[in-house]
Each structure stands twice: as structure tokens, then as C-alpha cells.
Amino acid sequence: MIRTFASVVTVVAALFAPSAFAQQQTLLNASYDVAREFYKEINPAFVKSWKQKSGQDIAVNQSHDGSSKQARSVADGLEADVVTMNSANDVDFLASRGLVAADWSKKFPNGASPTYSTMLFLVRKGNPKGIKDWPDLAKAGVQVVIVNPKTGGNGRYSYMGAWGYAKKKGMSDADASAFVGSVFKNVPVLDTGGRGATTTFLQRGIGDVLVTFESEVVQIDREFGVGKVDPVYPSVSVLAENPVAIIDRVVDKKGTRAAATAYLEFLYTDEAQEIAAKHYLRVRSKAVADRHASTFKPIQLFTVDEMFGSWREAQAKHFNDGGEFDKIMVAIGKR
Numbered sequence: 001m002i003r004t005f006a007s008v009v010t011v012v013a014a015l016f017a018p019s020a021f022a023q024q025q026t027l028l029n030a031s032y033d034v035a036r037e038f039y040k041e042i043n044p045a046f047v048k049s050w051k052q053k054s055g056q057d058i059a060v061n062q063s064h065d066g067s068s069k070q071a072r073s074v075a076d077g078l079e080a081d082v083v084t085m086n087s088a089n090d091v092d093f094l095a096s097r098g099l100v101a102a103d104w105s106k107k108f109p110n111g112a113s114p115t116y117s118t119m120l121f122l123v124r125k126g127n128p129k130g131i132k133d134w135p136d137l138a139k140a141g142v143q144v145v146i147v148n149p150k151t152g153g154n155g156r157y158s159y160m161g162a163w164g165y166a167k168k169k170g171m172s173d174a175d176a177s178a179f180v181g182s183v184f185k186n187v188p189v190l191d192t193g194g195r196g197a198t199t200t201f202l203q204r205g206i207g208d209v210l211v212t213f214e215s216e217v218v219q220i221d222r223e224f225g226v227g228k229v230d231p232v233y234p235s236v237s238v239l240a241e242n243p244v245a246i247i248d249r250v251v252d253k254k255g256t257r258a259a260a261t262a263y264l265e266f267l268y269t270d271e272a273q274e275i276a277a278k279h280y281l282r283v284r285s286k287a288v289a290d291r292h293a294s295t296f297k298p299i300q301l302f303t304v305d306e307m308f309g310s311w312r313e314a315q316a317k318h319f320n321d322g323g324e325f326d327k328i329m330v331a332i333g334k335r
Contacts, residue, residue, distance in 0.1 A: 024057045025259050028250075030080035032067040032153060033193035034216050035242075038279040039084070045275065046266045050259065058259055066152030066193035074099060074247060081251050081260040084244045084267075086117075086213070087153035088304075089311040089319075091245045100245040113241035114267035115281040118301055119161045121232040122201070122210040122217065129208045133234045134165040137209060138182035145207035146183075147197050148190035149318075149325050153240075154197070155190070156319060158211040161238045163318075164307045168236050177328060185332040202228065213240060214296075218280040239301040242281070 031039060043060040050058050063070065063080065071090035074080050075097050083100075085091055088111075094100045105111045123131050129142055137144045147155030162183050166176035191197040194212055201210040202224050210229075217231050244264045251257040266272050273288040282296055283289050289296075308314035318324040329335035 024059060025254075025256055026059045026061060027081045027256060027260055027263055028061045028063060028079060029082050029084055029263070030063045030070045030074055030078060031084040032070065032086040032242075033064055033195040034154070034198070034213055034219065035084065035086075036062065036064050036195070037219055037222070038215070038276065038281065041275050041279070042267070042272055045271060046263055049266060049269075049271070050262060053262070056259075060263065064195075066147065066154070066196075068093075068151050068153065069192060079250050079254075080247050081254065081256050082244060082246055082264055084242065084264075085153065086240060086242055087156060087311065088113075088241065088243045089156070089315050090153060091243050092311060092315075094245065094247070099247050099249055101248060104245040105243065107246070108244060108264055109268060110284050111241065111243065112245060113243045113284075114264075114272070115242045115276045115283055117213045117215050117240045117242065117281055118237045118299060119157050119211055119234075119240060120214050120217075120237065120299075121234065122212060122220065122229040123208065123232055125227055125230060127230050127232065131209050131232055134162050134183070135179075137162070137186060137211070138179065139186075142186050142209065143188050143207040144183060144186045145197050145201045145210045146187050146190065147194055147212075148192055151192040152194060154194040154212060156314075157213075157238050157240045159184075159318065159325060160304065160308065160314065161211070161234070161236075164238055164302050165234065165236055167307060168302070177324060181328040181332045184328060184334070214282075215280040218278075233297055233299050236300045236302065238307070239303045 029039060039062050046060060047058055067086045067090045071093050074083060074094060091100060091104055095102050095104055101107060121131055146158045149155035149159045162180045163176050166179040188206055189200055191200055197210060198216060200206050220229055246260050251260045270285055270288055273283040273285040276283050277288055277292040304311055304314055326335060
């Protein structure tokens, strides 16, 4: 009896030991395709910062794919604590499903977008096709690699960059549609995400120009070697913000709201902004931006709201099933 009682005491003591309550928390960040390397560096920096501030250990895991595919995965049950996307439209989609706050863009500074980018062209060394601006992508004999606008924010921004250029040049909607169609007629394959498009361009050797985020330049240099591509900045392009949000249902279920909030707030610190600038992401911190002013070429940018009214309107008119993009693909015989 004594031995049994002692065993019970031992078990109870083990159950209520401090370590049982101090289990390491784990966050999952569902992010867009070409942000892999950025978050590989951000995560250990946050883990260190969180430990210093809270005294707690934490692990941050990543999930990457096309931005819209990630949003759908979260909606279908992927238990991400946070999302770090490349378009507000994908976060709005999650808000429409009740997974993030309706006013998510007000939860963090700068419309809940700690970094931003833009779309540019990557051409093969020496720019053999002489590509300088959006109209060059519509020329006969030029192959253009672009992400599918239906599956990735990268592709939607590419589409909107071309459409916005046309409108800036005074074209009607009908002419802008025809112009965008002439660009997509030159697209041999529509990859689902930015990293897939880069693989198509560099590893498979398909295409004369890759339309992608400015931040992809540094990753290509690191992965494939400096000098494989030349960046070309068009005369005008679209402001591509990188919005972030907390998945309320998940953090409340896991008890990770404080850590998830701290993780997204960390992205605004000068430490994280320095990492972002190193990865060729444009930053919100003026001090950090000033230190990296020579890295980022000035470019005329238009916003989604300015050109399309809002992300919601752009999605409904251009990218929903039966929208302008689908009509364009039918008109050029690719649908």
C-alpha cells in the first residue's frame, strides 16, 4: 500500500511539474512562395527576441505556396497561426470566411503590411531581346513567364502591372484588355507560384523574360549565381504590399495569440526591416530605408486602389471565374 501511494504521488508530481506547463509553443506561418528565404532568416531572429523578452522558448514553422493557394489551404483547415501574404485580396478572402478579423488591416501599422515590393522583369544576361517596358512583352517572338493570376498574387500583380501600364497610357478598358491579352498570348506556361515560375525560367530554360517580384532578384543570384539574369525596371509598375494577419480561430485554440501578435509586430522592428532590405524587400522604417537607398531603384508606382478601386473590385472584375482574365484567355485561345 505504501509503495502504491508513493507511486501515485510520483505520478501526480510529474503531472504538475513546471515542465508540464512550460511546453514549447509552436507557431505556423503560412506564407507566399518566394518569401521562403526571408522567413528562414526572420524566424531564428524572432525566436531569440521572444526568448529575451518572455523567457520562453518558441519554434516557428513555415508553409509556402502560391499566396492564393495558401489562403485556400488555411480556409480548408491548415492550422496556421499567422499568414504573411503578398496580396490583401488573399487576407480579405480569409476574413470573408471568419478566420481573420474583418478589420485586419488596422491591427498593425501601414495597413498591416510591414514590407512591400513591385513587379519587374528578369531577362537573360545581356538582355538579348532588348526588353525595356511592358509593350516589349507583347512583341512577336518573345516568351514571357508569368504566374497564373488565379493561383498566385505574383500573377495577379503581373496582370495588374500590364493593365495599369495600358491605362496610364490612356487606353480604354477594351484596349487594355487587348494589350494584356497580347502579353499573355506570349506566355508558354502558367505556373501556380513564384518559385515555380523561377524554376521554369532558369532551370527549364523556358522564356525570354520572367515577370516577378523585385525581391526575387537576390534569391536568384544566391541560388543560381550572380550574373545569370539582368533586372529590367519598367517605366511604371504596381505597388505590391505584403499584408499579414492572425488566424483567430487557431491562436485561440492553441493559446498562441500573444506569441503570434509578437511575431507579426517583430516584422516592423529595425532588426527585421534590415533583414527584409537584405532580401530585397522594400521597408517601412525610414531609417532602414535610408540606409539602403542605393539598393532600390526609384520607380513610378500605382496602387491597386488607384487603378482598380480596391482589391475586392479587382478580384470580382478580373480574377473571379468568368472575369476579365478568363475572357482574355478565351479570346487568345488558351482556355
